[in-house]
Every structure is written in C-alpha cells, then in structure tokens.
Amino acid sequence: MSAEAARGVRGCRRARPRPKRGLARLHPLAGLAYVMVLAFAGVVLNNPLQLCLLLAVILAALLVGRSLRAALPYLKVALYVAGFMAVLNPLFGGGGLDVLWEAHLPLLHIRVTIQGLAFGLGTALRLTAVISAFALYTVVLDADDQLALLSRLSFRSGLVISLATRLFPVLTRDGERIAEAQRSRGVELDAGGRRRRAAARLPLLAALTTQSLERAMDVAASMEARGYGRPGRTNWNKRRLVEPGDRFVVALALAAGVLLAAGLAFRFFAYAYYPLLDDPWPGLADPWWLLLFAALAAPIVWLALPHTRMSSLKAPTREARWR
C-alpha cells in the first residue's frame, strides 16, 4: 500500500467513530450498573471456586469488548498484588489446624497452614476480581459517556470518578514515556537482578508521581478556565435512549445486587477457611449462587450472541436528531 493510500485509510478510520463493542454498546447507566455489581460480587464472594467463575465472567466481558489486550496492564498489576498477598498471608496469618511448616524466630512465630494458604489464594482471587472489574470499567466503558452520566447525577463526583478511572491509563502512558526518556539517556532499566532493576526504576516512580500531579494541576486549570463547575451545564454527548436491552441488563444487575446484599446479610455465600476449610464444591450447586451467576453471566452471553443487535444502533440517537 502506498503512503498516500495509507493516509487515506488512516483518514477514513478517523472519520468514523470507533465502533462500540461489548458493554460499551449498552446505555452508560446499564454498563455502569453491571460493572459495579461485578465489583460488589468480588467483595462479597468468598468461595474460591465462585470467585474463579466470577473472574471468568469478567474476562469474558473483556473478550466480548475486545479489550483483553488493553486490560493486560491492569491484570498484570492484579496478579502481582494478588501473588504478594497469596505469599504473605500464609506466612503471617497463622490460623488453621493443618500445619505444614512452623518456625520460631526471636520476634516472629511463622506457622504455614493449609487453611492459611487457601485463604491467601482466596484473598488473591478477590483482589484480582475487583481490579479486573475496575479494568473493565476503564477500558471497555466509554469514559466520556461515564463523565456525562455522572455529571448529571453530581457533576463534581462525576469528575472525581472520571479522573480516577483515567488516572491509570495516563499513569501507564506517562510511565512509558519516562522510561523511554531515561533509556534514551543511558539508564539501564532492565539489566541485572530484581533488586538492581527495582533500584533503577525507583527514581522513575518519583518522577511519575510528580508528573502526574503536574498533569492533574494542568488539567484542572484547563477545566477551570473552560468553565467547568458553572451551574446550568448542558450535555451534548451522543446519549443513547434507554432501550429494552439496557433495561434487561439493569434489571439483572439490580437482581444480582439484591442477591449479594442479601447474601451479605444472611450469609448465603458464606465460606469458612478457618479453622478447617469448607468444601468449596457444594457452593457451586447452591441455588442462591446459581441465581447470582445466571444474573451476572446472562448480559455477557446476550452481548456475545452473533445475532444480538441493540435496536439503538438502527434508531437515531438524540444527538442525530438534533443534527
């Protein structure tokens, strides 16, 4: 392809909005409700097998949104943190009856148990699920849609949430730039063992923090100078009308939310790690869990079906009507 043709391709690509996929096709409120309930499930569930299935649903949502690659940095962070938790907890948790290894140190009594290991794993799974749900919000849902949605509810909190969800992508990009700049002046960031690599990267962390603070200040100044926070704000976003598909997802998310809240109150999803591990398998056949899983998985199955089309893709948006 010639460069001229390539420029044409680039121009055409940019002349059309990027197609929305997966949860981004839903009304912003429906997408937000669904992601929130996934994160809530990550907090409430305790059974490691249930948590594995929850993770599978979140990964499926990323896949359907074709955003798995974009979510990889988040998943990496989740795995690092989860791994850290999984290793530390058995060393310092100490609970459980099935002792695998024990050590009496002057100031520390280390007692590794099967229950401690399982709890560490379970905690790691919960953390991974919550971070993955956060990744889903950031990389699949449309950030501008979310800002507009939340600004209608409460503009200031909308800003806080919007900045919070964009912070990680901005930090990632800035981090890459700083790393490139440092390599370009001869800093070897990837040589040697972990300690050396960590030492080489430490100054970058400070620079990244400073730069992100500077950027936050600049953006805030820009927003202030552009009238952000004035009363009577209007919305021009290409707002979709709420449609049956959106209502379906919101209804399922609400149902799942109620189930989780009830489960929290009445211990439907209880699972004990100490003093002895509960058997995790019966939890998968629990009717409350089956209902919850169906409510969480159904929207993704529905969005993944090849014949699924949101009627709004054919219907004119409000914004199109304005035109």
Next chain:
Amino acid sequence: MAVIARLERVTYTYPGADRPALRDVSLAFKPAEVVLVVGGSGSGKSTLLRALAGLVPHFHGGVFAGRVTVLGRDTRQARPRDLAGDVGFVFQDPESQAVMTTVEREIAFGLENLGVEPRAITRRVEEALIALGLSRLRHAELSTLSGGELQKVALAAVVATQPHLLLLDEPTSQLDPVSSEDLLAAVRRLSEDTGATIVLAEHRVERCLHLATRVVYMAHGAVVVDDDPQGFARWAAPSRRELLPPVARLFVQRAGPDGVQRATGPAPDRATRTEERLPMTVKDARRLLEEDLERGEILQLQPAALSGGATAAELPSRETVLEVRGLSAALEPGVPVLERIDLRLRRGEVVALMGENGAGKTTLVRHFNGLLQAATGEVRLLGRNVAGLTVAQAARSCGLLGQNPSAYFVKDTVADEIDYTLDQLEVEGGDRDRLRARALAAFDLEALLARNPRDLSGGERTRVALAAVAAGDPPLLVLDEPTRGMDPLHKAALGRLLGRLAAGGRGVLVVTHDVEFAARFAARAVILGDGAILADGPVHEVLDGSLFFSTQVNRLLRHRLPGALHEDELVWRSAEPADAPGVAHAEAGASGEAS
C-alpha cells in the same frame, strides 16, 4: 474606545517563589486588538495570560497585588469559570489541557460547561472543526493525535466558545509552517469577524508579527515596551534584533548605524515615510526592496553563503554514525507510516529533519536508538545494528531528546540531573569534571544549578533536558523539536552549540518545524512526507525555492538572489557607477544571478 481587559499595577509572586513573576504591570486591551507578547523564557508572558484568565491568583495562589478587570469584572471576585464565556485560553502544552477522549467531545466540553443548547453545540463544533481543518479527525481519540494536531484541537475547543478575549500561549510551537499559517489565519478571522481581542504569547515573531496591532515586550516580569509593531521594531532594531522577523533584520542591516538612529528617532509621520519603516512581512519587504533598488542600493550574497552557507565541519574522519537502510514502519498492520527510508548521517553534520505534522518524523527518529524496531530494513549506529542493542546501550552512541523534556527529570536539582547521566554512563575522574563543566556552560545552566528542573520555564526545561542527554557526549545527538518554547537568544545559542558539537566530531539531527532555525544552523535538510524522503541535500538546495519550507529572506529574494536563506548571508552596499541601478547582485560564480 471601550476596554476589554485591564491590568492595573499588577505584581504577582507564585507560592514559594523568591521573586515576582509580574512586576507592576499596567496594560489595557481594546476590542479587536491583536496583541503579541514577546520576551525571553521566564519573562512573565504566560503569567500575564493566566492573570487575564483569572487563574492567577485563584488557581495558583501566591501573593497578588493590583487589579485585573475583564469586561468590567474584577478577577479577584470573578473566578476563572465565571469568566470562561468571555475569555478563552489555549495553554502552552495542549496535551495537558485535554479533558475528554475524542476530538469532537473535547471541542464540545467548554460549550457544555457554558450551558449552550445541544443544537447550537452541534453547529459550533462543526464550525470549529472546519475552521481548523479537523473534520477528518472528528472522531479520533486524542491519545492518537500528534502534538500539532492536539494544538489545533485545543484552539478549536476555545474558538467554539466564541470568546471576547482569546489568550494563546505559544499556539504554533508544535505546528509545521503550513498548519501554523492556517491556525493564525483562523485566529485573525476570529478577531476580524467577531471583534475578539487576541493576546498571543509567542517566540516565533516571524510567524505572527504581521497579525499584531500591538506588541508588548516583557523582561523579568515587567513591561519594557508597549507599542505598535513599527514602534516595537524601532526599539528592537539597535540592540535586540533577534526579536524582529528576518526580513526586518535585513532592513535594519541596510540602515546601518545612522539608519538605526533614524529608525529609533521620533517618527511623526510613520505611515508615509517608508524609509523609516521596517517590514513585518515578505510582501512589505518586497515593496521596500524595490524602492531601495531603485535608489541604487545593492544587495549581495556573502562569499560564505555562495559556497553553501553552513557546511559540515571539516574533520579528519567523516565516519558514518547513522545508517538507515530500507526502513519501513507501520502504525498498525496495513497502515504504513514510513516506507523504505534510506538515510545516512556522518560525523560533523547538522541535519534538519522537517515535514508536516504527522509525517512520521518522530516515528523515524525513535528507530535510531531502538525505541521502535524496524518492521523491515535496519538501523546501524557506528556500523552496529541497533536491533542487537538495548536502548540504554544504544544511548551511548545516540542521545535522543524527545518532545517532552519533563520526562527526563528524575532528580531534584539541575546539577543532580547532569550528574545522574554521568553516573549512568559510568564517567569518572577528569573526564567527568570536563563533561559536567562543558554541559553546564554550553547550556547556560550555571544560574540554574540549584533549581528544581520542574520549576523552570518551558525553554529552560528544554535546555536542562538537552544537557542531561548530551552530557555523556554521544557521537550522534538526535533532538525532536528542541526549539519549542525557546526564546530567540537561547535558540541561537542552541544552534551555535549544535554547530560546535558537530565540529567536535558528532553527528547532529534536529527534527524541527522551525525553518529559520534549520536554515541558519543546519548544513543539510531532509524533508519527510507521504512516508518517504521527499528531499535530502544541502540546506541551501532543499530550502531554496520551497513554498512553505523556506525562510522569509528566501521568499523575498528567490528570484533575485537564489540561494539566500537569511540576512547574515547578505550585505548591502551603495551602487557604484559601474553597477546597473536597481539590481540585486551576487558575487561572481554565485548560484544567484543578477536579475
């Protein structure tokens, strides 16, 4: 005439700063004025603009004295958001002011905040897209845009709000010459059509002086000159020529000491006495040149320019430091950015790489030290294939300064930044002292040693980052838009420094939109476009006769003295009897023939 905005004895000091950024500034801005604010790095230009927008003191805090009123509202009472409908502000760094994720929504953001009806937003967004030539990018994500494109989006977002007072902080710093002209034309249109007052802080006066109805020169936070462009030119002619556009400098040169005195003297009838006027544009200069030639003045090319002006340094070894062979790169599969690029750079050369915004210049240079790997083809540094090196290893041969100087700062002081580079490169003993001293002296950093690099102005930051990259003395130095935000004095100093680095045996490649800088300091120019190299040769050959990638002086003299790029290559003299009157001359053997 009514006043749009007024500063009365404003003195302002940023929190923690030891000296004021503005000192006793009093100015008034009238409707439809286009005010150009010039001054060195850290002179207070940006702070002046922020004071007019109300960001100083509301957003930044600090100690504020005096009074600023915008459309009758005192900024001590009115917050920036209250002024937003009347005041539009385009910041220096377009990336840091983007709030939304796509172009269209970014433009609509300010209108939404102002409570404009959605129907009207649609129309205003469309108009802004058309005015700035952004229609094809309407749905593009901001993270995918080049710096120049982002700058246009930032302006479009402000233009859409139709402000009465438009504040522009170096709006053309990242734009190629064509985009820059388009952008400034849009600004002028806004002023003419709506009566908006424009206050424009800019270092590249040759790009915008002709638009200005008034020029304010600032130094150390104070207003030194506030006059119309001719008055400013008269003031600058004797001792601050670098502040003038090249064609004006050419005519200052003609005037000589007497002429300068005449030009700075009282001029009760400036409009009609052309001999006392200095041209601001090529068109003005052409008319004046005709008058001068008719009077028998002769303009000649200097012998040095006839042999090609700036040339590669004479070195015992002209070893190739960089060789690019058949390099292709793609943004994504099927969308190539660069195709089969061949390029060679030798020791002693200063090469300017130019091209329109988005042409792939940055993509190309990021291959030089391995930040990007070639899809096909190869890059060799001193004969070694970059594919086999880490970026840090390649940095010993190729120092690359990117577009964002702040990304280089990881230490608390300027001195520590230089030391950090030398530590990383394991430079010890006498060499270390020599390199450190040279970097500090060459980049004029002695006064900044104890300062935090992040507290410095844009131009100063660039110098410090460049010093950090160059401290290790790599044989190839690549600089991506280094003159962005740099004042003329430091820009000239940088150009001379690059020349000295080349003379010392290094190869230097500068990615730049600054044609005047390239013409003056590069020996060779490469123009990139359509994914390929469109021109590559001595700077005089490549820039001579080009419509946009050429200098003011060349556009003025291309038919009379082909090859002339800047005023220092030219000399005026009075006609002798043997000379035909009204003729510009070149010395014998010159590429420029008498016309």
